[in-house]
Amino acid sequence: MLKLKAKYLDIEPRYPLVIMNIDDAKEIGANNTDRVLVTFKKKSKIVVVETTATIVPSGSIGLNRRAMKYGITTDDYLYVDPAEKPVSVEYIKKKLRGAELTKKECEVIISDINDNKINDIELGAYVSAIYMHDFTDRELIAITRKMVSTGATFKWKNNNVVDKHSIGGVPGNRVTPIIVAIATSAGLVMPKTSSRAITSPSGTADTLEVWCNVDQPTDKIQDVIDKTGGCFVWGGNMDIAPTDDKIIRGEYPLSIDPEGQLLASVMAKKAAMGAKAVVIDIPFGSESKVESLSKARSLARRFKALGKSLGVKIECAVTRGEQPIGHGIGPVLECMDILSVLEGKGPKDLREKSLELSGMLLKLTKKGDRKTAEDILNSGMALKKFRQIVVAQEGNPDLNLRSLVGRHGVNVKASRSGTVTRIYNHRISRIARIAGAPKDKGAGIYMHVKIDDIVKKGDRLFDIYSEKKIKLGHAQKICAENYPIDIEEKDNMLVEEI
C-alpha cells in the first residue's frame, strides 16, 4: 500500500482516473491502464490508473475533476493498492468468442461499465462483441434491466404515462414537441427527455433550447410535469440509464450502433422514465439508419418482445426515411416548422407524421385515435399546451424566430430541369453542420423540394443559412463537392452523357 498526496489535475473528458508517477506505479506493480484501489477516509474505490514520468512527482497522485468529486482536496493523503482486473473483462472476452452470457455476467458488465472500471480499450472490445454477435433474447433482457436499475427511476401517480422514440437519422424529423403537446392535451403524461446532436445538425434538445431552458434539475422537471403533463428536457444530466452514455462513448468512434445495444438503451430509458406505453418511430430507406423494410420489421418485433418482458406496451411505426422531413434543418429553422404545424399549417409531412404517431399513442392508451389527435391540433389546444410547457421551463413562446435565422444566406438553385429523384440525408446534414448547426442556432438548411417534385432549371432547391460568413463559404464548398440532390429526366433511361 502506498500513501500518496492528492494533486488536482483537471483532465475532464474521461472516466474518473488517477495519474501516478511511473516509479510509484512500479512500486505496486501497476502498469498504465491497470486498475488501482484508492482509499480515502476508509472509503475505497477502484479506478483506472495512467502513469507519467513527469507530470505527477513520486509521492503524489493526480486526480481529475471527476475523481475529485469524492470530497478529496489537494494535499489530502490517499492510500493506493494494486487491484485485480475486473472480472467483466473475462465476460467481454467470452462474448467476443461468441458464447452466451449468463444473467449475472450481463449484470456485472453493465455495472462495471457504469462504475468506470472498464477502460477505453475494453469498452471498444465490448462494443465490438455486440456488433459481431448481438445479444440473445435472454442477454437483451438482462442488460436492459440492469441498465434501468443502475440509474434514477421515475414513478407517477397518473398511470397513463407514455413516451416516444425515434431511431433517428432523418434530418428535420422534429415531431416530438408536437406529439408531447397533443398527447398531454389528451390527458396523458409524457415525461419526454431528448438528446443533443452528436453527428446530426440538431437534436430535439438543441432545437427546443431555442425557446426554453432544457437543462432542468430533476425536481423542477417533476414540477413542470405536474403542472402541464409534459416537458421538453435534455436527458443528459438526469442519471436515467446512465450506462448508455458510457456505451455511446465506445460506439461513437467506430460509428456502430449494434441493434441489441440500441434496443437495450432505448428501452432502458423508457422503462426508467416510468413509461407504460411507447411508440417507436423506425424510419427506413437507403438514407436512414435502417436500410430495408425487412430490417425495420425485424427491429420492430424485437422492440415489442423486449417491451413485453419489461411490462411496457410498444407500437412501432415504420416510417419513410428517404428524405428530410419538413423544411427546416438546424435549431431555429426547425422551430419555425414546429410552430407552423402547431398553428394548424404545414409542412404537410411533419404534420402528418406527428398526427399518425400521436394517434398511435392515444390508441395504445385507449384515449382516442388519429382523428382525436387531429381535432386537438386543429382546435389550438396543442398550441396552447406547447406554450404552457415552454413558459413552465422559463422560456418565451413568442420569440421572433425569423430574426434568429443566420443572417448569411444563399439560395441553391437547380442546374437543370427534371424530377427530384434523390435527396441525400447525410450530405444535407453535413452541409447544415458545416454551416454551424447545432452550435450556431440560426444555421442550417431550408428545403424547398421533396422527392418526385418537378423542377425547372434555376428553381430554388434549398437555402443555406449561417451566422458566420466564413462558415457559409465552407458549407457552399462542401455542397458543391457532394451535391445533395439528384435531378433526372425520370422517364429517360439515359441519366447523363459524360
Next chain:
Amino acid sequence: MLKLKAKYLDIEPRYPLVIMNIDDAKEIGANNTDRVLVTFKKKSKIVVVETTATIVPSGSIGLNRRAMKYGITTDDYLYVDPAEKPVSVEYIKKKLRGAELTKKECEVIISDINDNKINDIELGAYVSAIYMHDFTDRELIAITRKMVSTGATFKWKNNNVVDKHSIGGVPGNRVTPIIVAIATSAGLVMPKTSSRAITSPSGTADTLEVWCNVDQPTDKIQDVIDKTGGCFVWGGNMDIAPTDDKIIRGEYPLSIDPEGQLLASVMAKKAAMGAKAVVIDIPFGSESKVESLSKARSLARRFKALGKSLGVKIECAVTRGEQPIGHGIGPVLECMDILSVLEGKGPKDLREKSLELSGMLLKLTKKGDRKTAEDILNSGMALKKFRQIVVAQEGNPDLNLRSLVGRHGVNVKASRSGTVTRIYNHRISRIARIAGAPKDKGAGIYMHVKIDDIVKKGDRLFDIYSEKKIKLGHAQKICAENYPIDIEEKDNMLVEEI
C-alpha cells in the same frame, strides 16, 4: 479553421493528442475522441482530440509532451481543422464482420496505428477482431511486412545474422544471454533485443540490466555488435517495428495475445533486425501460454510459413513449459543462474535448454550442432564472450551477485511428505512480483524443487527474497493464499480427506 495558442500540458502516457476547449471543438464540429488536422508552420498532422470545459481556455490548445515533439512551444499559434475519421476504422469493422482484408487495407491499418490516428476504443476493436477471426495467410504477410517497413531496419556485412525468440510465460527462462554468448563465439552475428517485464517478474532486459546498461543508442549498439558479434539491449527505444508496442497497448488490458498478431509482431522484429535464421522457443503446458502440444505444433508451422515468405529460415523448438526453469526468478537471482551455466555448472535444465537452442542455430547456419555449442560452453569461450559484451555495454561482469539479493528472505518448507506433482507458474510469478521483482532487482524466488522431486515434510521448497520487509510480508500472505506447489502421495488415488 481555428487559430489557437499552444499550451503545454504534460499528459505523458497516451498517444499524441491535443486537448481543446469544448466551445472551440464545437465551433469546428469536433467531438471528444474525433481527429483534427493541426497545422504548424505549414506542416499538418492529424491527431486525436479530447475536449475540456476548464483545463484549456477557449482560444488555446493543450498539447502533451509527445505532441510537443514537433517543435511547437507554448504560445505558438496553431491552426485547427476538422478531420475525417481515418479510413482504417472502416477496415477494422470489415475485419470485425469476418471478411478478409486486402493487402492495401492491412497496410493502412498498420500505418494509421503507427501514426497514432487510431484512438483506444478503435484499438480495442482491432485487437478484438484479430482475437476472433485471426489473420488469413495473406493478411499475416501484409501486416508483418508493413510492421517492418514502418520502423528502423538493420543491415549487416556478415550474412550469418541469427536471432531467437521465446513465446514466454515460463518464469526463469533466461536462456538468451547464454545463447548469444555461444552463437557469437561460433562466429555468428546476433543483434539480440529483449523486452522488459509487463506482467512477469523479469524480462531479459530487466535481468541483464543488473550487469550492464541495456538502454543504448542505436549507433552504440552497432559498435558493440561490430566489436563482439552480439549485444544485450532493450528493444523499447530502438524504433524496430514500433507499431508492436502500440498494438500491445491494446492487448494488455484484455490479456489477449491473438496468435496472428503474435506471429506478425515477432517476425516483424526479427526481419527488421536483419536476421536470416531464427530459432523460436515454444514452451507448452497447462502453465504456459501455449496449452497443448497440438497448438504448439500448429503455431510452429505458421512461424515457418511466415518466415519463408519473409526470407528468414525458421526452426521451432517446442519445449517443456510446465514449471519454472533454473532456480532463480527475479533479476539478480536469474543472473546467478546465468553465470553459473556460463561457468560450466548448473542448473541443469537451463544449461540443457540453452545448448539445444544454440545447437539449432548452429545447424541452421551450418556452423555446427549441439556438440559444437557444448564444446564452446565447456571451453570457457562463451563466458569470455559474455564478459566482453557486458564490458562493451559499460557493465561490470565481476559483480558480487550474492550481495545484491534482497536482504529480507524466508524459506518456504514442505508441509507434508510426498512427490511434487505441480508447480504453478502464474502463482510463482505473482509472488515474485509482489516481493518486488522486477523493480527491486534483488527480489524474487529461489526454487529448490522440480516436478517429480520427492520431498519430506520440512524440506525447503523455495525461498522468497525481498528488498523491503513489508513486501516480503505481502508476498508471504499471497503465497499462503495461493500456494504454488502441489505435493501428493503419487501412487495414492485419494488426494486429500476433507
